[in-house]
Amino acid sequence: MTPLDPPSKLTRKDFVSDQEVRWCPGCGDYAILSAVQRTLPEFGVRPEKTVFISGIGCSSRFPYYMNTYGFHTIHGRAPTLATGVKLANPDLDVWVITGDGDGLSIGGNHLLHLLRRNLNLQVILFNNRIYGLTKGQYSPTSLIGKRTPSTPMGSVDPPLTPAAFALGCGGRFVARAIDVDAKGLPIVLRRAHQYVGTGFIEAFQNCPVFNDGAFEHFTAKEVAAETQLHLEHGKPMLFGAKGDRGLRLRPGVLELEIVTVGEDGITEADVLVHDETNRAMAFLLASLEPPTFPIALGVLYAAPSTAPTFEVALLGQNAQALAKQGAGDIDALLRKGHTWEVSAGG
Amino acid sequence: MGALAYEKALETGMDTPAARQETDREALDSVVIRFAGDSGDGMQLTGSQFTDSTALMGNDLATFPDFPAEIRAPAGTTFGVSGFQIHFASYDILTPGDAPDVLVAMNPAALKVNLADLKRGGLLVVNTGAFTPGNLKKAGYSNDPLEDSTLDAFRVLKIDISKLTLQAVEPFDLGTKEALRCKNMWTLGLMMWMFGRERESTVHWLRGKFAKSPVIADANIAALNAGHIYGETAEMPSGIGGYAVSKASLAPGHYRNINGNEATSWGLVAGAQLAGLKIFLGSYPITPASTILHTLSGLKNFGVVTFQAEDEIAAIGAAIGASWAGSLGVTSTSGPGVALKTEALGLAVVTELPLVLVDVQRGGPSTGLPTKTEQSDLLQAVYGRNGDCPLAVIAAATPGECFFMAIEAVRLATKYMTPVILLTDGALANGAEPWRIPNVSEIAPFPVTYRTDPEGFHPFHRDPETLARNWAIPGTPGLEHRIGGLEKAKNSGNISYDPDNHHQMTKIRAAKIAGIADDIPLQEVEAGPSEGELVVVGWGSTYGSIAQAVRTSLRAGLSVAHVHVRYMSPMPRNLGELLRRYKKVLVPELNNGMLVKILRGEYLVDAQALGKIAGQPFKVAELEAAIRTHLER
Numbered sequence: 009m010t011p012l013d014p015p016s017k018l019t020r021k022d023f024v025s026d027q028e029v030r031w032c033p034g035c036g037d038y039a040i041l042s043a044v045q046r047t048l049p050e051f052g053v054r055p056e057k058t059v060f061i062s063g064i065g066c067s068s069r070f071p072y073y074m075n076t077y078g079f080h081t082i083h084g085r086a087p088t089l090a091t092g093v094k095l096a097n098p099d100l101d102v103w104v105i106t107g108d109g110d111g112l113s114i115g116g117n118h119l120l121h122l123l124r125r126n127l128n129l130q131v132i133l134f135n136n137r138i139y140g141l142t143k144g145q146y147s148p149t150s151l152i153g154k155r156t157p158s159t160p161m162g163s164v165d166p167p168l169t170p171a172a173f174a175l176g177c178g179g180r181f182v183a184r185a186i187d188v189d190a191k192g193l194p195i196v197l198r199r200a201h202q203y204v205g206t207g208f209i210e211a212f213q214n215c216p217v218f219n220d221g222a223f224e225h226f227t228a229k230e231v232a233a234e235t236q237l238h239l240e241h242g243k244p245m246l247f248g249a250k251g252d253r254g255l256r257l258r259p260g261v262l263e264l265e266i267v268t269v270g271e272d273g274i275t276e277a278d279v280l281v282h283d284e285t286n287r288a289m290a291f292l293l294a295s296l297e298p299p300t301f302p303i304a305l306g307v308l309y310a311a312p313s314t315a316p317t318f319e320v321a322l323l324g325q326n327a328q329a330l331a332k333q334g335a336g337d338i339d340a341l342l343r344k345g346h347t348w349e350v351s352a353g354g
Numbered sequence: 355m356g357a358l359a360y361e362k363a364l365e366t367g368m369d370t371p372a373a374r375q376e377t378d379r380e381a382l383d384s385v386v387i388r389f390a391g392d393s394g395d396g397m398q399l400t401g402s403q404f405t406d407s408t409a410l411m412g413n414d415l416a417t418f419p420d421f422p423a424e425i426r427a428p429a430g431t432t433f434g435v436s437g438f439q440i441h442f443a444s445y446d447i448l449t450p451g452d453a454p455d456v457l458v459a460m461n462p463a464a465l466k467v468n469l470a471d472l473k474r475g476g477l478l479v480v481n482t483g484a485f486t487p488g489n490l491k492k493a494g495y496s497n498d499p500l501e502d503s504t505l506d507a508f509r510v511l512k513i514d515i516s517k518l519t520l521q522a523v524e525p526f527d528l529g530t531k532e533a534l535r536c537k538n539m540w541t542l543g544l545m546m547w548m549f550g551r552e553r554e555s556t557v558h559w560l561r562g563k564f565a566k567s568p569v570i571a572d573a574n575i576a577a578l579n580a581g582h583i584y585g586e587t588a589e590m591p592s593g594i595g596g597y598a599v600s601k602a603s604l605a606p607g608h609y610r611n612i613n614g615n616e617a618t619s620w621g622l623v624a625g626a627q628l629a630g631l632k633i634f635l636g637s638y639p640i641t642p643a644s645t646i647l648h649t650l651s652g653l654k655n656f657g658v659v660t661f662q663a664e665d666e667i668a669a670i671g672a673a674i675g676a677s678w679a680g681s682l683g684v685t686s687t688s689g690p691g692v693a694l695k696t697e698a699l700g701l702a703v704v705t706e707l708p709l710v711l712v713d714v715q716r717g718g719p720s721t722g723l724p725t726k727t728e729q730s731d732l733l734q735a736v737y738g739r740n741g742d743c744p745l746a747v748i749a750a751a752t753p754g755e756c757f758f759m760a761i762e763a764v765r766l767a768t769k770y771m772t773p774v775i776l777l778t779d780g781a782l783a784n785g786a787e788p789w790r791i792p793n794v795s796e797i798a799p800f801p802v803t804y805r806t807d808p809e810g811f812h813p814f815h816r817d818p819e820t821l822a823r824n825w826a827i828p829g830t831p832g833l834e835h836r837i838g839g840l841e842k843a844k845n846s847g848n849i850s851y852d853p854d855n856h857h858q859m860t861k862i863r864a865a866k867i868a869g870i871a872d873d874i875p876l877q878e879v880e881a882g883p884s885e886g887e888l889v890v891v892g893w894g895s896t897y898g899s900i901a902q903a904v905r906t907s908l909r910a911g912l913s914v915a916h917v918h919v920r921y922m923s924p925m926p927r928n929l930g931e932l933l934r935r936y937k938k939v940l941v942p943e944l945n946n947g948m949l950v951k952i953l954r955g956e957y958l959v960d961a962q963a964l965g966k967i968a969g970q971p972f973k974v975a976e977l978e979a980a981i982r983t984h985l986e987r
Contacts, residue, residue, distance in 0.1 A: 025836070027848065056831045061675070064839075072836050072849065077828035079678060080838025081671070082701050088636075088663065088671025093828065095659055095672070096634055096679035100828050118671075121664040322659070329654035336656030338624050338794045345610065346406055346555060347791065352606040 018049035023058075025075040036187035036213035037066060037134065041073055043193040044103075044132075051201055053101045060103045061090045063110035066141050067134035067213070070105040084115025087122035087131075091318075094127050098319045101201075102129035108149040109139045112168055116148075123177035123206055125318040130200045130207040134187075135170055138219035156218075171294035171308055174208045175287065180311035181207040182290060184304065186227050187214060192238065192305055204313040226303045235298040239306035244279040247302050254279030255301075264292050266301065284310045360587040379550060379598040384443030386451030387545065390468045391460030392429050393422055393436040396538035401438025402786070403542055403559065407551040408442045409611045409788050412601035415442040416898060418450035418971065419784045423641070423724045430484075430492040435467045444600045448898035448905075450785065452973040458541060460484060460515070462493035469504075477594060478508045479544070481537065483516025509593050513584070515540055522580035526573040536577035543581025550598050553578055607790040614753040614782030615642075617789070618686075618712055619649035621760025623656050624794045625710075626682045628761065629768050630801040634676035635660045635684045636669035638691065641724040642780040643714040646686040666694035670711070674698060677707045678837075680804060680827035682764060686712040689731045690721065692738070692775075699773055700739045703863065705837045706814070706823045708767035708774075712760070715779040715894075717969045726969025727780035729894050730945035735775045736923045736952065742860045744867040746770070747923040749777040751897035754789035756782060759920065761797065768802045770870060771822040777922065779944075781895040781971050808832030813847040820873075821866035868924050877926035882908055882915030885935035888985055891961065892942055893919040893949055896972055900942060903977035914981050919949065930957035940964055940984050942977055 023045045031037045048058070058076035062068035064083035071078025077100075081089050090104045104122070111119045111133050122131070138156070139145040145158040149170065153162040174182045181203040183196040193211065200207025212223045226235035233249040245255040252269045256278055267274045283289060290309035297303055316324070387404070391397045398419055408415050418439045427434025441451035457472045459465040461484035472478060485500055499505060500512060519537040520530070528536075539560075546553055557575050564571035585596070626633040635658065637647040651660040659681070663669035670685045677683030685695065692699075692713050702709045715731045717723025735747045746766050750759040756778055763774040805811065805824040813835040814823050826833040835847060843850035844858060881904050882889075892900040897918050904916040915936065919925065933939050933953065939961040941950040947963035954961050964980050966972055 027836075054831070055834050057829055059828050071838070074836075076834055078834075078836035078838075079675070079705075080836065080840065081674075082697055082839050085667060085671045085698065088668040089675035089678070091661070091663075091668070092634060092636060092672030092675025092677075092681075092683065093679045094675075095661060096632070096676035096681040097827075097829055100679065117664055118668055121668065322661070326654045326657070326659060330657075333655040336623070336653060338620070338627055338656070341623070341653070341656075342620060342791045342794070343608065343610070346410060347608055347610040348410055348412070349608055350412065350604045350606050350790075 034216040062105040065107040067107040087118040104131040123179040128317040136215040144218035237302040379596040387456040388454040390437040390464035413442040414602035481515035483514040523573040539577040540581035543578040547585030612789040615645040617756035621757035625761040625764025631682040634681040636672035666691040670695040670698040702773040732948040812845040871924040880916040887913040889936035899972040
């Protein structure tokens, strides 16, 4: 081990820790871990400058497997620690690892404010629509009617759509990928990392033990082509085995509809072109789901990076105060305002 | 003659030939004044301005602001009454005083709420202008107390302050409502005359506060002067006049007034500088701790980063994150906030990161009495977490001491890599006292060092003496490591479910905190014999009342000593032995018996509780009576 050698080209190995990975066989988390470890070397950020912060849940074991700095915190609170780390040292490259229970249930408030504040970091939310580590209770993304040990007659509350939640919180970068999509996941990791601001990624992650096949209706090989819409900025939103099905706005209402190029006089020019800076469209895309619509994957939304990140704005005020008032002198501070002298014998 | 002279003086300014000669003043050693009015009447400002000028006069003083939780309770009601008590004297004093000698009542509700406290024969100043049938009814008076026998036991100065204020500010063309808002300054002017205070500091303050609306500043100054002139010129009932309280002989030095939250904030800044760290404050607004957030937010040029978080949990979470990344993480709150932060405190304990949590205690349980003082978080601070979860707890005894205890909290947190809870309370937070300003440059620094050497690095390797682990911050090459809330293997910090390891780690964490006892001062006896009949053991803001009561009892020839504990966990090494030197141990606390439980549990002494849970500090007389009772038993 020669950790102090001058920076050389980073490889996957630089990001693999010596800890044995302890997820269930077949868990989608393995694929995500592998994609992250394969993609991170590209960014050129040294492991010592990289920080993974997680909450509680299966996905939150993630930091132990990364040979970077890591903090496995408490349930739902990873965004709060990440905020403190980033404000204390903005040079660090911070990744928040969370899940649908950790990030959207117990930690929903923190995720909301993290997205709203727009710190320059990345969030990967592993959505498996179930509580795994506590053995299979339903989660805020479980579909209505989900039968679990805590809902033997089926859950009754409607699920949350993580991407729509992120957009609603004021999230400025929202993307999606499937755990085992070895091509699509690295693309969104790269884009989220490039983005100056909070890059939010929802990873559809299969839990083979407690919720196997939760996303099979669009991840299965046989249906993938007809149910997955891979978004690319500036390209028409086309999908299907022949690539001839597309989305367009239904005239007169704010709704999307599916059209087929070549049918009913539809040409490719009628199909909407993906504009990732269009927030209203991002909302529409976030809420599409099979069987009626394809699932939208890739970068749903990337606001132009015009807003300063939270740490830049906040620490900017410190710099401003320092420039205006000079470095604080504690002894002078204690003597500011009304003071008086008591002399010996007086 | 008097009224006429007042009007004349108003026209010509002060110091007319009719003005009463200053030599008439009666000399007093000590005075307790309580200003009371509607929460919108500006009583807190009146009190703090009187305090400032009193400090400048060289008196010793102590104050006790007492205000309702409602920002603007319905005008004229008893629950909207706001009070400010100041005790000042020509000798050193320790408490804001038991019963006021002077009560200023701006309306019937203020009279109703406070009259019972006024000393018999005390001076009552009432604003008759507010004694309207409507206000009397709102205060629950069926008869006008100014007209019946209610006030027979007191010397009463009835003045239509409302009317005189309107008159005084007439030249400024304010609306009636705005004009009436100056009546607190009129009252202040009168009281400043009565006790021979200088107005300059208040004039200066008004000019600054209303810099953007000079007319308002002028009107307030006119009202202040008019009140003063009234005192100089108006005919007073017999037995009421001007008083003089001569300077106290304080220890030589440079002084200022300070309240506990200011002192805590500045102490944290000083502590961070002594440690060579940047402060990161994560906080969420909560009474009575918010002014720490405000104060530190104004000190950005000291390298203080403040973060108003979305909740109490986020506030401590961010502070822990910042500590891990190499800052001094601080979070400030009150009891309900500590309850929310509890799980995260456990995380800081198990990951062994430095953290300072300031708990400005208030009345509980639950939301309790937000603006009233109490000492009922002691057990929460010492024991209130899941698992065996020891940390250091210290407590400040006076507003000024908050400064030094904040520095001490930083020292212990960084030296022992542990969260430290600093307990203060509402009475300390808002109470002010003259404070001899220390030179921070003369305090010994305690610089921290981060681990940088990768050779043989393990995150949970410890200093053999302090048992503190390495502080290895993200960004350091070769020290990449993972920490978290799961139990760790003794050195590597890797997750470990090994039974022996957990046993050992629990013991190590406990030993680390217990070892702090070797690094803190031995317990001293504040006053009284070093052995004897009775020792009164206190902690926190009850210091002044206990010290005063013990002082008086000693003068009366009783065998009583005062011990005041500042290190609540761990406690000073000699405390148990010290307590056993007395036949009886009495523990007065503003709670239902907490320190007394710890003392009995730790030292097997027969300590007796004296709890007061009224949201108010102890009166000296209450403690004197208790001391007598316990000595007679």
